[in-house]
Each structure stands twice: as C-alpha cells, then as structure tokens.
Amino acid sequence: MSGSRFLFSNGTLLRTPDSPPVKVLLEAHPGAYTTSRTHNNGSYLLFWERHMKRLSESILILSKLAPKFLFRSDESALLLPSSVDLTKWQPTVQMLVTDSIGKVLPIALKEKNDCEELAITTLVSGNLEELNALKTVEYEERLSKTFDVHVHVDTYVPSSFGIRGNGAHLAMVGFGRDVAAAKYSEWVRIRKSLDKRRPPSVTELLLSNDGDQILEGCVTNFFVVCRKGADTDNGEAMHKYKNGYFFEVQTAPISDGVLPGIIRQLVIEYDLLL
Template identity: 25%
Template sequence: MLSSLVDDGELQTPPKTGFRPSNLLLNHQDGIYTAAVFDRRHGLVDWDLHLKRLDRSMHHLGAPESAEDYTTASPSKVALAVCRSTSTALRDFIKNNTERDWDRAMVTVVVTEREPSMIGVAPQYRVIVLAYPLPVQMPDQPAVAVGVHGRPRRNPSVKDASWARERQPIEQYKTSEMAEVLLSTETGEVTEGLVTNFFIVTVSAERESAVQTATVDYVLPGILRSRVLQACEALGIPVVYKSPDLKQSGEWTEAFITNCIRGIQPVHSVITDGLAAPSCIKLPSRDGTITRQLKGMLSQLQSFTPLHNLD
C-alpha cells in the first residue's frame, strides 16, 4: 500500500516502501507532532483534540504559551493549515489505495519553525503530513507483554519529534515478544511507555476497584489517556494519580496501555529484568472487568470528523 506525503500544502513524491512515521519524525527532530487515526467509515478520530494539543505545544517552537489546557484551547491559524494539508494527504491516500485493502490510516502531523531567512517569504511555520496505512484492527485487541527499561523522559509535557531519536537506545531493549517498553524510576515506579500511557487496576479491602496511572508531571498526557479518565468519571470508577510501583505488583488485578493507534490494549505480562521486582509480572490474558467497561465507554466518548469538514 502507498503512503501519501504533503509538505507545505504540496503533494510530494510517494515515500519509498519502508518509510514510516518514525522516519518522518527523525527527519524533523526540531518540530512538534501529533499522530491521529483516520477511520475510512467515520473520519478522523478525536481530531479536535489533536489540533488543540498542537496549539498547546506551539510554545516549544517559540509561540506564546497558552494558559489553557489543550482540551479547551481554540484552534489557531496553524491548525487551519494542518487541516488543509491533512485533507490533501488523505484524499491522495484514498485515491491510491483500494477500499478492500485498508480500513484505517495513521495521520502523522509535524509542525516546524522555518529558518529565519524564510520568514516573511513564507509562513513562519512549516506543516508536514504523512498518511500511512494501518493494519486492520481486531474488534478485541489481544493482550500483550511489555518490558520495563529506561528512565522517564526529560520533557514529557511536549510531544516533540526529537523523542523519536531519544528513545532509540531504549527501543533496542524491546524483544519480539514485547509490544511496548515502559519507563520507570530507579526504584521501580512506572511512568509511561515509549509511545503509550500505562494504567493498572487495583482492588481495595472493601472490594472497590480503582484505576491508577502516573500524574501529568511525569508523562505525556495522551489523548487516549484523557478519554480513559473521562470514561472513569462517567462510570464512577475512582482514579489514583500515582506511578504504579512494580514492588506492589501483587496488588494489580489488570493493566493496559493506551494510545490513539492501539486504543486500550490489555497487558498480560510485565517483564522487569534488572529491577527490584519479580522478573515477570503475570496478569489476566484477556480484558478484565474494568478494562472491558472502559472500552465500552470509550466508544461513546470519541468524536469523528468527516474528511469534508477539513476543507
């Protein structure tokens, strides 16, 4: 299947086979980015939140920082340019790929600041969009194994493209059996994954279930993370904002990772070689009760933006 690349509003020569979203980020490490899903039947998933998060991250490129949270801020002129470029990329992607071959595409948007000599000749910010085919998503995501390796990132509040380079040494630890690598402190408090947020479920002595995840001080607050927290509120499930401690893994009843591409994916094993914890934490091999409830509520909370709304 063919990808589609748009740079500064213009379609580019189709990327070579093997050119992945991570390659785009490595080529533009000075930029900020977001990665969304385009569903062929319904449109872009939670697109308004992606636009607002880009706006929220613009201070990383020198723009004034908004005091608003990205879920409430208003889209900027950059967001309008992002919409136009995304529309061009997706229309080209649809034209070049037959419907029977795909049902979802990953839309990676990178915004970089132009060289000072170009400002005044062209807009201050450059927008690059890659539409990339995704495998067909199964109705029930299988549970996966994850590893634990590496320390929390330096600047988790901004989704900057340089993270694609910084995480490469940690990715080398990832084996074929691992779907993700989690970051932790030296004492075993898990913050987040390389490209996911991490959650556990615990049960109190009163038999009340609670969802636990690290605070925003230590993680990139992903869009799926925000949706999961909204789902918890809607379902009346308590949330504990504290990094899950590997040393207390005996109290975990469920675990899952989230991002916009994976959705909510259950974790059946946490491999912790080299840490002061069990070498492999075993969890249920399928969705637990809380994970199942959150998945059901998530489908009600997510919004869809049809392609024609981008023009």
C-alpha cells in the same frame, strides 16, 4: 493491502515510493507532532479536535521550555527572540494544518482499499531563519512561513482484538522523557537507542525514574483499570458499577512527567462519568 503512502509538506505532495516511512520523517525533522487514524472505513478521524489541541499545546510548551526540540539549530541552548509571542500563531498553525489535511486526505481515501484505514501523522517544525526575521509590523504576514507543516498518511489494517496471544509483553528500560508534557519528534530518535535494549519477546518498553513507579511507555500511555471489592474502599476516587464492584483508574499524574495521552484522558473522563 495496497501500502499507499503520502506526504504533504508545505504544499508539495509526495507519493510512494518518494514519500518516506513516518519514522524517517520524524527522525529527519524537529518539531511537535501527533498521530491519529481514521475509523469506520475512513468515515472520520478519531478524536481529531483533541489531537489538534495537544499539537498546539506541545508547540507552545516546546517554544518556552525546549525550543531546540521545535527548531532545527546547531546551538545546544537555543533561545527564541524575546519579542516573539508564539501564542499568536495558534490560529495560523491550525489553519495550515487543516488546509494540508484537506488536500491530502481526500486523495488517500480515494486510493485506499475497503479493508484499510489511514494513519495520519501531523508534524509542525519551526523555521528558525524565518522566526529571526520576524518584525512587529510584518508579524502576521511572515507567521505562516515560520512553521513547516508535514502531513504523513499511511494505510494500515487494524488489528483484531480478543485473539489469543495479542497481549503486550513489557520491560522497564529507562528514565522518563524531558519535557514530557509535549509530544515531539526528537523522542523518536532517542527511542531508537532504547530499542537496542529491548528483549526479543517484548512489545513495549516502560519508563520509570525510580524503578518502582511506572510513568509511561516509549510509544504508549500506561494506565491500569483496577477492580476492587467494596470492603477495600480506602476513600479514593472509585466508582461502583452495576455488578457491585468498585473500579478505579491508576496512572502516573501529569505532574510526575508523562505525556497527557488522549486515550488515557478519555478513560479517566469515562470513569468519572460512571
């Protein structure tokens, strides 16, 4: 494994060792982020359109409900200028992200080994100084400067599934996240303090507001695919497979305060199609 690592920030390319680990990047900058990876020896990015959609939605949610998680500021109760309509930035942000991906990904693909895939983390941070300088007349001209785009690319070797001992060990650790519908870097900093409570054998920490209903993991979505016999059908949305058993996906609803995870949503959609 080569261990090559790249960071493309606002047009500047950094390589190993100048490119920091992704956790260091996320701890150093506020903002919304998403992480995808390549598949089939770097042939394509998994669910990239879904990742871009969630990134845009996270930025919009944070701008309305918790701008302090999107813009770096010493003010604990940061408010955005009332004249700023961030719904207009979506095409610009997508253009900036697409441009950055297009410049760094070919370089990383060329230098990776055949056995490796790439993990791609895109972080979008708000530039408060530029935002406050926005005027209606120059809105479109300055909008691209209002956001800092960081694309972090790292190599990794996918784990093999089905190997004994690969199962997860879980433990309940704390309450659900603030503004859970958005994925933001501040959570990485909070997660570090939660990790101090992690028992040595535990691989994932779960969140719950009441100690009974599981919301999500610190790093992962949480859902269970249950098999039930036909005689246990209680009228809920279950689906019968060819083997005669009924299955259902059990997971906390978004309204309870969980991230709309991409894999979680794919499993739900697949189940509804059967």
